[in-house]
Amino acid sequence: MSYAGDLSPHEAWAKLEEGALLVDVRTVGEWALTGTPDTTGTPHPPLFLQWNLAGGIPNPQFIAQLRQLAAEAGNTELLFLCRSGVRSVAAAHAATDAGFTSYNVLEGFEGEPDRQGERTVNGWRNRGLPTNAENY
Numbered sequence: 001m002s003y004a005g006d007l008s009p010h011e012a013w014a015k016l017e018e019g020a021l022l023v024d025v026r027t028v029g030e031w032a033l034t035g036t037p038d039t040t041g042t043p044h045p046p047l048f049l050q051w052n053l054a055g056g057i058p059n060p061q062f063i064a065q066l067r068q069l070a071a072e073a074g075n076t077e078l079l080f081l082c083r084s085g086v087r088s089v090a091a092a093h094a095a096t097d098a099g100f101t102s103y104n105v106l107e108g109f110e111g112e113p114d115r116q117g118e119r120t121v122n123g124w125r126n127r128g129l130p131t132n133a134e135n136y
Helices: 010-019 026-034 062-073 087-097
Strands: 004-006 021-024 077-081 099-104
Touching: 010 021, 010 077, 010 099, 021 062, 026 062, 062 077, 062 087, 077 087
Parallel strands: 004 099, 021 077, 077 099
Antiparallel strands: none
16 A cells, blocks of 8 residues: 655645644664754654664564554654655555555655765755754
8 A cells, every 4th residue: 555645844844733743764863963853833743763773674663663652642644754755655655554644754854965965955954844953
């Protein structure tokens, strides 16, 4: 089964304002290194749930953990975000298969790299959406 669709970062923000739940599937190291989305002003704080564990090992408890965290938030419409939009597609597919209404946030948190390899082209952070990454 395919997930519900792809959203630009700004489309995702509009859905968050309506009550959807953002799920950041990057790693703990990525959250620490580049910051995280800030959903202050929307009904729900983001969920932080690694799709892959340290060393790139798939998280075998991803769906079980997602069920628990999403139930606590009382929401089943989920928006998945990763660094550049690859892991979030896989997570959206898995969550859809588990019964959630799932969207992928295009471009990810950091977006694509420019010619120098810096992630400045697009993505949540580069589109000016709220983050806790002011010092990154």
